Amino acid sequence: xxxxxxxxxxxxxxxxxxxxxxxxxxxxxxxxxxxxxxxxxxxxxxxxxxxxxxxxxxxxxxxxxxxxxxxxxxxxxxxxxxxxxxxxxxxxxxxxxxxxxxxxxxxxxxxxxxxxxxxxxxxxxx
Amino acid sequence: xxxxxxxxxxxxxxxxxxxxxxxxxxxxxxxxxxxxxxxxxxxxxxxxxxxxxxxxxxxxxxxxxxxxxxxxxxxxxxxxxxxxxxxxxxxxxxxxxxxxxxxxxxxxxxxxxxxxxxxxxxxxxxxxxxxxxxxxxxxxxxxxxxxxxxxxxxxxxxxxxxxxxxxxxxxxxxxxxxxxxxxxxxxxxxxxxxxxxxxxxxxxxxxxxxxxxxxxxxxxxxxxxxxxxxxxxxxxxxxxxxxxxxxxxxxxxxxxxxxxxxxxxxxxxxxxxxxxxxxxxxxxxxxxxxxxxxxxxxxxxxxxxxxxxxxxxxxxxxxxxxxxxxxxxxxxxxxxxxxxxxxxxxxxxxxxxxxxxxxx
Amino acid sequence: xxxxxxxxxxxxxxxxxxxxxxxxxxxxxxxxxxxxxxxxxxxxxxxxxxxxxxxxxxxxxxxxxxxxxxxxxxxxxxxxxxxxxxxxxxxxxxxxxxxxxxxxxxxxxxxxxxxxxxxxxxxxxxxxxxxxxxxxxxxxxxxxxxxxxxxxxxxxxxxxxxxxxxxxxxxxxxxxxxxxxxxxxxxxxxxxxxxxxxxxxxxxxxxxxxxxxxxxxxxxxxxxxxxxxxxxxxxxxxxxxxxxxxxxxxxxxxxxxxxxxxxxxxxxxxxxxxxxxxxxxxxxxxxxxxxxxxxxxxxxxxxxxxxx
Ligand code: SF4
Ligand code: SF4
Numbered sequence: 001x002x003x004x005x006x007x008x009x010x011x012x013x014x015x016x017x018x019x020x021x022x023x024x025x026x027x028x029x030x031x032x033x034x035x036x037x038x039x040x041x042x043x044x045x046x047x048x049x050x051x052x053x054x055x056x057x058x059x060x061x062x063x064x065x066x067x068x069x070x071x072x073x074x075x076x077x078x079x080x081x082x083x084x085x086x087x088x089x090x091x092x093x094x095x096x097x098x099x100x101x102x103x104x105x106x107x108x109x110x111x112x113x114x115x116x117x118x119x120x121x122x123x124x125x126x
Numbered sequence: 127x128x129x130x131x132x133x134x135x136x137x138x139x140x141x142x143x144x145x146x147x148x149x150x151x152x153x154x155x156x157x158x159x160x161x162x163x164x165x166x167x168x169x170x171x172x173x174x175x176x177x178x179x180x181x182x183x184x185x186x187x188x189x190x191x192x193x194x195x196x197x198x199x200x201x202x203x204x205x206x207x208x209x210x211x212x213x214x215x216x217x218x219x220x221x222x223x224x225x226x227x228x229x230x231x232x233x234x235x236x237x238x239x240x241x242x243x244x245x246x247x248x249x250x251x252x253x254x255x256x257x258x259x260x261x262x263x264x265x266x267x268x269x270x271x272x273x274x275x276x277x278x279x280x281x282x283x284x285x286x287x288x289x290x291x292x293x294x295x296x297x298x299x300x301x302x303x304x305x306x307x308x309x310x311x312x313x314x315x316x317x318x319x320x321x322x323x324x325x326x327x328x329x330x331x332x333x334x335x336x337x338x339x340x341x342x343x344x345x346x347x348x349x350x351x352x353x354x355x356x357x358x359x360x361x362x363x364x365x366x367x368x369x370x371x372x373x374x375x376x377x378x379x380x381x382x383x384x385x386x387x388x389x390x391x392x393x394x395x396x397x398x399x400x401x402x403x404x405x406x407x408x409x410x411x412x413x414x415x416x417x418x419x420x421x422x423x424x425x426x427x428x429x430x431x432x433x434x435x436x437x438x439x440x441x442x443x444x445x446x447x448x449x450x451x452x453x454x455x456x457x458x459x460x461x462x463x464x465x466x467x468x469x470x471x472x473x474x475x476x477x478x479x480x481x482x483x484x485x486x
Numbered sequence: 487x488x489x490x491x492x493x494x495x496x497x498x499x500x501x502x503x504x505x506x507x508x509x510x511x512x513x514x515x516x517x518x519x520x521x522x523x524x525x526x527x528x529x530x531x532x533x534x535x536x537x538x539x540x541x542x543x544x545x546x547x548x549x550x551x552x553x554x555x556x557x558x559x560x561x562x563x564x565x566x567x568x569x570x571x572x573x574x575x576x577x578x579x580x581x582x583x584x585x586x587x588x589x590x591x592x593x594x595x596x597x598x599x600x601x602x603x604x605x606x607x608x609x610x611x612x613x614x615x616x617x618x619x620x621x622x623x624x625x626x627x628x629x630x631x632x633x634x635x636x637x638x639x640x641x642x643x644x645x646x647x648x649x650x651x652x653x654x655x656x657x658x659x660x661x662x663x664x665x666x667x668x669x670x671x672x673x674x675x676x677x678x679x680x681x682x683x684x685x686x687x688x689x690x691x692x693x694x695x696x697x698x699x700x701x702x703x704x705x706x707x708x709x710x711x712x713x714x715x716x717x718x719x720x721x722x723x724x725x726x727x728x729x730x731x732x733x734x735x736x737x738x739x740x741x742x743x744x745x746x747x748x749x750x751x752x753x754x755x756x757x758x759x760x761x762x763x764x765x766x767x768x769x770x771x772x773x774x775x776x777x778x779x780x781x782x783x784x785x786x787x788x789x790x791x792x793x794x
Binding site for chain 3: 130132133138139140153154241242243244245246247248250251252255315317318320321466467468469470471
């Protein structure tokens with residue numbers, strides 16, 4: 001009896017699948033839900049950044065770059081196409097200036113030309 | 127009939143990752159085969175020597191796309207052993223939880239691939255759908271489907287609250303019934319049994335001679351499981367049921383893996399229930415004192431071996447990774463004889479290829 | 487003159503068969519997708535695939551015989567189209583004659599042989615393997631299929647499909663007398679169409695694309711069309727031979743019932759391919775000769791006893 005029941009497991013599953021709605025998400029026509037903690041595009045808060053460069057030191061993909069002239073005068077660059085979205089910078093920053101949002105990131109054909117200027121201290125002072 | 131050689135790979139519908147095989151056949155009989163590796167060699171061990179310990183976590187995570195977490199876990203335990211720090215018990219449990227989830231999704235993925243190779247596409251679709259539930263859990267708790275980035279040296283990145291634990295438990299219960307169904311199918315579907323029973327059996331002696339580990343070894347009756355044998359925390363406090371089978375053929379390999387999925391599901395529930403409270407991370411210094419260490423753990427495909435040597439700087443002096451697939455691959459040419467052409471996919475699937483792991 | 491041209495080109499000829507072939511492919515893919523919890527393709531997908539294939543570059547290995555490679559799909563296409571002319575559709579058959587069942591069966595076998603030849607001449611390792619397999623498979627399913635199909639003919643005392651249908655109008659559908667024969671015929675049809683679980687000659691994981699590995703462009707498009715039309719002709723034939731009792735006064739009702747029967751048969755075909763794994767070639771030969779042939783003979787014996 002048990003054997004016969006087992007024999008029909010697959011048939012059952014197939015019939016069930018036929019009756020139920022299909023599971024495909026028709027992205028991009030239907031919304032795709034990303035959880036709260038998803039590691040997506042990086043958001044940056046220039047006011048909190050102190051220019052310590054810890055995030056740059058720990059970034060495994062060399063996606064962050066800092067040009068430092070002095071303590072106050074520096075630019076912090078981010079290359080989204082190089083970034084591995086690993087979350088290390090968020091972890092390393094002691095001031096909470098850098099973090100992940102749950103937004104998806106676009107794509108590019110020129111990896112190195114896509115630069116975001118996170119902070120240009122000269123520009124912000126002027 | 128004459129002997130002809132058919133190339134399988136580097137690109138072939140059978141393979142998801144590049145691997146090159148020349149298989150000599152005569153009619154429908156396979157006479158033998160040879161293997162070429164190295165198509166996805168990325169020099170990760172060398173790269174790891176040029177990066178800091180912190181950066182290496184994310185490099186190591188990219189050795190494999192399926193068992194990424196167990197790689198970083200083993201690496202982190204190795205670094206922590208050199209540093210002489212012990213991570214909080216809660217962090218250990220979270221690491222183990224992720225490892226078990228990973229084992230579940232890896233085995234489900236594998237079962238789907240086997241089913242696809244023997245023409246049972248429905249099982250392929252259904253298991254991969256079920257696997258998606260596991261990936262959803264992992265995405266929810268860690269923020270990434272494949273690269274979880276869950277580990278940091280000294281602990282884990284995130285904590286689980288009650289709500290998430292409850293969510294995971296609900297999904298696991300659903301998965302439980304699905305896996306029962308899969309077990310029913312592999313035990314009763316006549317064509318699937320005919321395709322796998324008695325195909326390419328491996329004797330325990332051969333397993334030992336080639337140093338094969340993991341589910342393949344257990345399917346041949348060799349009782350090794352690093353979760354129990356290496357007793358890495360927190361597995362020393364958990365009861366791990368090791369599944370073995372004596373047949374050693376393709377069917378036994380299927381059976382062992384599906385049963386293991388069930389064991390892992392139970393283990394996940396135990397881990398969530400017994401998870402101790404407390405911190406999830408302790409502070410770890412950046413410089414690692416001189417020394418060397420070996421850590422072994424159980425990846426979904428078998429024993430994972432990490433050797434780490436430090437010269438006192440913030441970069442490792444040598445990192446050696448030994449992945450389970452390499453040994454299994456060396457056994458492949460031996461298996462590729464005295465079988466049918468139609469059995470090649472079954473044999474290949476039985477190895478549970480992870481070329482990216484093997485080549486690094 | 488004009489009438490027969492209409493029959494040849496529109497109904498039940500070329501246009502109708504092509505459209506129903508594409509519809510079959512869509513339904514099959516859709517059903518399979520739903521069995522597997524997927525959405526499945528939209529209705530125009532098979533047509534779009536066909537147009538895409540026809541507009542693609544046509545490549546063949548250097549030493550392959552281009553003439554034969556072009557000829558073979560065309561021969562297969564014309565033979566399945568001709569077979570389609572003789573199969574009554576909802577009881578309507580313009581070209582019926584005594585013995586058309588044999589002609590249909592013969593014409594339906596032509597594509598398999600052409601498929602084998604296509605594998606041999608296209609000179610790929612996988613295509614040669616696939617071709618050899620298709621021939622081996624041919625010997626395994628064709629005999630039980632033939633024996634099973636001769637059941638209705640014996641009971642109807644005719645080799646003409648329309649006469650058999652008339653007999654069914656008097657006696658009731660033959661499925662009642664030969665359920666086993668019907669099952670065997672469906673199994674044989676699955677083998678003929680190289681569908682899962684008998685898709686051995688074109689098993690992707692074993693022989694890549696089978697005989698058609700090296701084909702591309704319009705030739706591959708023709709081959710796909712051949713497979714689709716072969717499938718619908720086979721389905722129509724089985725419906726006629728085993729469910730052909732409806733002698734409806736109202737043509738609309740007859741057509742409706744015919745369509746429903748076809749849909750059910752397609753559902754059965756898709757379902758079988760969804761829940762069975764592919765067999766090995768030696769297992770298929772064993773199944774064909776050790777199980778299917780004796781069963782078919784049993785059925786025939788029963789039918790002969792009944793007829794006496
Ligand atoms: S997420 Fe990782 S790779 Fe991206 S910028 Fe931060 S540390 Fe670098
Ligand atoms: S983002 Fe944080 S870690 Fe990076 S430079 Fe600014 S303060 Fe330092």
